[in-house]
Amino acid sequence: MIASVLASAVLLWAGAAAQNPNQGAWYSNGVVYQIYPRSFQDSDGDGIGDLKGILQRVDYLAELGIDAIWLNPIYPSPNKDFGYDISNMTAIDPVYGTMDDFEELVAALKNKSIKVIMDYVPNHTSDQHPWFQMSAQGHSDYKDYYVWIEPSSYDVPNNILHPPNNWTSCFNGSMWEYHPGRKAFYLHQFLKYQPDLNYRSPNVVQAMKDVLTFWLGKGVHGFRMDAVFALVENDSWRDEPYLGGPPTSYNSYNHTMTAEQPETFDKLRQFREVLDSYAYTHDNVTKIMMTESYNSDYEDIKEYYGTPTAPISTFPFNFFWITQGTLSTTASQWATIINNWYNQAMPAGGWAQANFVLGNHDQHRIASRLTPQHTDIMNILQLMLKGTAVVYFGDEIGLQDSQLRRDQGVDPVGLNSTSGEFLASSRDPERAPMPWNNTYNGGFTNNSRPWLPLATGYWDVNVEAQRMANVSHLQVFKSLMELRKNPTMVSRSVAVEAFGNSLVVYRELSDNPTFIAVVNLANLQQTVDLTQSRPTLPPTLEILVKTVSYQEIEIGTNSTSSVANSSNIVLPPLTGLVLKTF
Incomplete structure (x- = not known):
């Protein structure tokens, strides 16, 4: 049965170029690829990834077609929280290499037109600082x-x-x-080993601005600012309202005194001014500021954007795909999640930059949080939308969490949990090393014991295997990236609609080809009639990209097609297509 359009889940969004300072900037349609340095590539055999290891994989990063890498902390640290307890903000931890190694990596990436974004931790330092x-x-x-x-x-x-x-x-x-x-x-808003800085001290504010300037001088093009919600506390020091639950639990209180205080946004605005001033006086290339706060209130999120005349974040991270997207989320709900960011989280006026985040080092991977079949579906949705895409390393190959034992864990959050909650609460599973091939320890290290065990099944799910295969998540990802960089895609508006349990993304421009992503989020076959909402579509559409699941069904039935009927698109369970008008 052909599904009907859920009109309530429709959006047409296009920031006018005249109003949008992001239009044409390197990140406006860019893809930021997050690298957890401990887990990307080990070059010296100690079982821990490092800067020279990343340097060895620069060609792979260029092959993906990304615009920038974001590095998790590489600063000296006692590692009570794996780099987020920093003892020197302007140096490189020897476990990752030297400053010369960092500068060599920045130069090599620059030769491939890839920029570097650093993790910046403004809220606290290590108690060893x-x-x-x-x-x-x-x-x-x-x-x-x-x-x-x-x-x-x-x-x-x-x-x-x-x-x-x-x-x-x-x-x-x-x-x-x-x-x-x-x-x-x-x-200490976090571990006792991470004392909070006092942002009511002008000396602290200036010192942290100097840190930004130092790394900008090293060729960095932006910062991901960690845990910015905690930057300033209310200095009345009153108790926070108790909501019920264990008295020692963070979730038992309404954090009216310790989260997102007005002064926080003023300090962030000052950080943004440092970035903008440096770009203006040096290379005139925009430096971006990505801020982290798991806030679900759209009005609070808007505050992180600032205003057109006093901007703060280039974009606050959009975590709604992570916090609200589950196996039970319907197509209509997915459409609402996507549209709400465009319509409610972003300030009006067309000047703000959208972004979409599928995973990171603190959240279980897509292929584990959802299913391996969702890998291509989610990558299609993310890369077909308008805005910056933030991709966690390994998600391009459908990497799953590592199913490690408690005695193999190192994350303090997981180790402080009960034994039954270890895998659910620990951040170790999603931080496991990248599998490059099917050799021992996946080519990540020649050490017999990597810092974390690799994900089970890496001998099948690895970069080399997917490079060589005709059908793989990596091939789908690279096809999407190539399409995303097509100049005919960049300026198009975006519309998102739900058709029963299928989701459709349109990228449209008058009198030009229209690009359409159609994905089936259900475990049942779906038939979609696009002409219900786009009656002027031609009867036949060209197929540009197919998910792995779709291609495997074609191979199994010995049938393949390069075109689709716009009024009768048949999608098997958990499959998707990217289409184009002729």
Whole structure:
């Protein structure tokens, strides 16, 4: 039965070039490829990925057709939180290499027209950072670099010092840690090893701006700013409203005092000014600022964009595909998730930049969170939409989570969970190394023990195997990237519609070819009549891209086609096509 159009899930969106400062910028239709450096390629046999390893894979990155790589932290760190506890923000951790290695990598990528984006952690440092060491000692120049408060009370009989309030860390437990040397509590929104910087200190603000300028001078073209929601706290120090649940759990409170305070946006705006000023005075190439906050309130998200005259983020990450997209999400719901970002999260006026994120180092992989068959479907949707696409390494080959044992885990979040919750809560599974081939440890390292076990099945799911295969997720991804870079695609508006359990993305421009993605999200065959909403479509459409599942069915039935009937597109379960008008 031919499904009917759900008209409520329709969007037509096109930022007018005259109003949109992003139009034509390198990232406006760009693809940012996230690399978790520990897991990409090991060059020295210690079982940990490094900068020279990434350098060895530059040709692969160019082969993908990406516009930039985003590197997770490569700074010196005690690794209590795998690089997000930084002890020196302007150096390279020796486990990853040297500054010379970094500069060589930037140069090699530049020769391939690939830019570098650094992870920037503005909220906190390691407790081993010299700034914190001197602040804890009360050194006059660093005394106010962190948030220090004296105990609220002292329980003499039990010898207990009480923290200032009930604020709870993102990793659970009190947000306050007593330091006997300073005789005060310091704030840590995350681990106790990650003390929060005090952004009410002008010296801290300037020091963090200097960090940005340092890396811009090294040829970096932007920053992913970590956990920006936590940058500033309300200095009334009042308790946060208790919502119920375990008193030590972060989710048991409404974080009105510690998340997204007004001053946070002012500090972020100042960071953006550093990037814009550097671009203006140096190479006139836009430097981007991607901000991380898992906020589901559209009005709050808009604040991260700023205004046309006082911009903040180039874009705040769009995590709704991760937080709301599940196996039970219908086509209509997917259309709403996509359209809501264009219509509600982005400020009006056509000047803001859209973005779509499918996965990252903190979330289970697409092929595990959904199914391996969803790999091509999700990549089609992401790469056919208008805006910046952020791709997590390995998702182009349908890499799945590593099913490691608890005793093999290293992530503190997972290790602090109960044994039954380890795989669900740990971030280790999605951080497992990249499989390059079917040799021992997938060609990632010649060490007998990589820092994390590779995903089971890497001998089949690896880059070399998919490069050589006629039908593979990698081939589909590369075809989509080639299409995305086609000049006839770039300026088109986008419309998203649901047809029963199928989702359709149109990229349209008057009197020009129309590109259409059609994906079946159901476990049942679907038939789609595109002429119900586009009656002027020609009767026959050219097929440009087919998902692996679709191609495998064609091979199994010994039938193949390069065209589709616009009024009768038959899609087997969990398959998809990209089409074009002749």
